[in-house]
Amino acid sequence: MFHTKYKLRTTAKYAFALTAALTLAACGSDSDNDTVDTGADTAGQTVSVQLDAAQEIPAPTGVPAAASGSAEVSVDASGVVTATLGVSNLTGAATAAHIHRGFAGVTGPVLIGLSSDDGGSTWTVPSDARVLTADEIGAFNRGELYFNVHTAANAPGEIRGQIDAGNATRFTIRLENVSDEGTLNVASDGSTEAVPLSPGAYIVHRNADDSPLLLPRDAANAGLEGVAEDGNADPYPGAVPGAAIFNTPVGADEPGPIGPGGAYEFTVQAIDGDKLGFVTMFVPSNDWFYTPTDADNSLDLFVGGQPVSGEVLESDIAVWDAGTEADEEPGTGANQVQRQAEPNTGPVDPDTRVSSLNGRGQSVSLNGRVLQVTITPQP
Template identity: 35%
Template sequence: MKKLIFGAALLGLVGVSCSNDDDNTSNTTTNGSFTVTIENVAPLNTFLKSGIFNTPVGDSSPGPATPGKRYEFTVDAGQSQSLSFVTMLAATNDAFFAPGNEGIALYDENGNPITADVTDQVYLWDAGTEVNEEPAVGPNTVTNQSGPNTGVDENGNVLLMSAVTNGETFAFPPVNEIISVSVTHQSGTQFLISIEDLAGAELSTSMGTRVAPLSPGVYVVHGGDNPLFTEGEPDLGQGIENIAEDGDVTNLGTYTAANTGVTYPASPGVWVVNTEGTNPLFTEGVVDYGDGIEAIAEDGNTAILGANILNLSGVMDGAIMNTPVGSNNPGPILPGSSYQFTFDAEVGDNLSFVNMLAATNDVFIGTSDQGIALFDTNGNAISGDVTDEIYFWDAGTEVNEEPAIGPNTVTNQSGADTGLDENNAVQLLSNVNDGFTYPSVDTVIKVTISAN
C-alpha cells in the first residue's frame, strides 16, 4: 500500500481536556454523569471498484478473446489504490493470468497517473484446484472437457506456474508472448485498461500447435495487497476456481460486487458540553468559524480545535477523542470500533461533537449546531440511541471530489490541507449537490448516550 489509511495528522492530540469552571470556586451542582459511545458500523469493503469483462472489442456478445482480440474496460482509482484482475488461459485445466501480490499501481511514485504497458507485472498462475494435464490435449482441459468442473481435484495452493513441480509440468510460452496488458490514463482519475490476446498466442503440444485464448474475467480496484488470492495458499473459494477451470466469472463477479464500495473510517474528533442555545463548533448556513473544524473535516487533525476548547461559545467542558476503545494508541475508528468518553452535565446542557467522515475532502460527522439536549423537558437525563440526531455536514472549506478516489480526499492527498478552497457555508451534506453518492448516517455511525 502506498500509504496508510490516515497520515499522522489524523491521530490528533492525546489528553487534552478542559473546563471553564474553577474547581476551587464553582458552586454548581451537576445533575448527571453521561457516557457517550460513537461506534463505526459501516461495512468493511474489500474492493473500492469491481466489474466483469466478458465481451471482446468488436464482438456483439460475451465470449473468449481469441488471438488478436482484446477486452477493454475503464476504472476510476485514487493514488492509494491498485488494479488486480483474473482471466483464464484457456486450453488448460486451471491456469490463469493475474498481477502479483500488490496489484498494478496506476500512479507513479510521484503521484502521477500512468500510461504504460504493464505486461511485465502480469504472471501465469496455477490455481491448484485441478490436476494439470497437457494443455489443449488432456481430456479435462477446458477445450476438451465434457462439462464444467470436471477433472481430478488437486487441493493444492495458488502458485506461479513456473514454480509448479508436482505432477505434470509443461513448457508454457513467456507471458508476453500470449497476453498484453496496458493502462492508459484518460482524464482525472479514470484509466482505460486493455487486456489483449496476442495474434500469435499459441501453445506447443504433442498434437501440434494450438491457439491460446483468454477467458472473460473479473477486475477489482483495491488498497493493500491483492485481495483475490494469496500466493502459496489455497484458493479462497470465492470464484477463482470457476474462472481458472472454466472461464466462468459468475461466482467471483457476484462476490466482488457484494464486497465493493467505499469503507468509511471516522477520524479523531472533539466533544464539548455547551449551554443550551449556543453554537460552539459551527453554525449551519454560516462560514466555518476558523477555530479548527476545517482541520478536522479535511485532515482529521484535532490539534487546532482541541487547543481552542476554552474559547468556544458556551462551552462548559470538552476534550479530544482519539483513542479507539481497546486500543493503546490514537487513531481513527474503523468499522467495528468505537470512541467512548464520560462527562458530567446539568440541566440546560447540550452535547456537541465533530469527527471527520474519512475518505472525503471536508465532510464531518456531528450533532446539530446547538448539540443534543442532555435532559428532557422534565429534567430527566436522556439515555439511549441518539443516532437520529447525528448528521453529515459539508464544512464548505474544500471542493468535494469522489470519496476515496479524488486526489485530495484524505486517503489520497499528498499532504495535509491540499485541495481547492471552497469558501462556502457549513451545510448539511444532504443539501449539497456535488454529483457524488454518500451513505446514510445510520449505515456508518451509531451514537448512544448512557446516563450513569
C-alpha cells in the same frame, strides 16, 4: 480492529500536537449570548474546593507532598464571582492564580485572574475583574471551572482544584463505527468500502441556536477545518472555548481513527438544559464530518428535566461539509486525507459555508449506517 488501509496519514503528529494542546492555554475569548439560560442550580451556593498537585496537568515536578490549597467560591445570578483561595507548602511563592474553564483532566482558557496582597499566600477576585457570561455561569454550574496556581518551578501550574458543586449528571458518550466494507459506493469503479471516522471534538453547552463547534457558519473555525480535512482535533480547544477532544479508540493506547467495529468513548458532566455538540470526520472525503443535524446541531442531554438514555436516532446525525476544501469523489480523491501528501492540501471550496450536504444540494451514496451514538447516564 482497525485496518491499516484506513490509517490517516496525519496520525504521526498526534503525539506532538497532543502535548502542545496540554500546555496552558492563553486567555480565552468571550462568547456572549444574552439569550442563554444559565441553569443556575448553584446560584448563591458557596462551593468548597481542595487544590493539590495530583489534579494538575501537565504533572508538576518536585512538589512537596503537603502542597495544597483551599478555596471557597460563589457566582451570583449576574455572573459576579467571589472567591478566597489560600495556598501552602508549595515549591516557592505562588506567582499567579486563575480560574479557568475546563473539566477535570483537561486544560482550558483563563476566565479570571486572581490577585494577592500578601505575597502569594491568599488570593481573591480583584474588584475590577470581569463578570462571567451566561454561558460561563452554566459552565460553573456543571462543574467545568477550576483553580490553577502557578510557581516559578512549575510555570504551567503546581496545584489545581476542580470547582464542582456536585449538581451535574455524568454521561458516557459512545461513538461507534457500524459501517462495513460494503457501505460506501465508489461511483467511479462500482466498488464499495468502509467509512472510517476520525478523532474529533465535543462540547457541552446551552446556546439557544447552534453548537459553538460549528461557529462561525460562514467560514469554518480552525478546529473544524482540522477535523473535517485531516481528522486532527488538536486545534479545537484553542479555537473554540469549552471544546474538548476525543482521539483514542476504545482498547487502543494511542490516538487514531476508527474503522468498522471501532469506537470512541468519553464522559461529560451536564445539568438540565445542557446539550452535546460533536464532530468527527467522514474520512473518505475532503472536508466532510458527522454532526447532530437538528436546529442547534446538538443532542439534548435532558428531556423534561430527566437525563436522556439510549441510542441516538440515525436521522438526528448527518454528513456536513466544512466548506474549506473542494470536494472530490468520496473514497478516490487525491487531496483526501488517505492519499494527500500532507495535511491541509487541496483547492479551496467554492462554497465556504458550514452546511449539511443536504443544504448544499449534495449527497453521498451509502448502503446503511456509519455512526451509532449511544448516551448512557451514570447512576
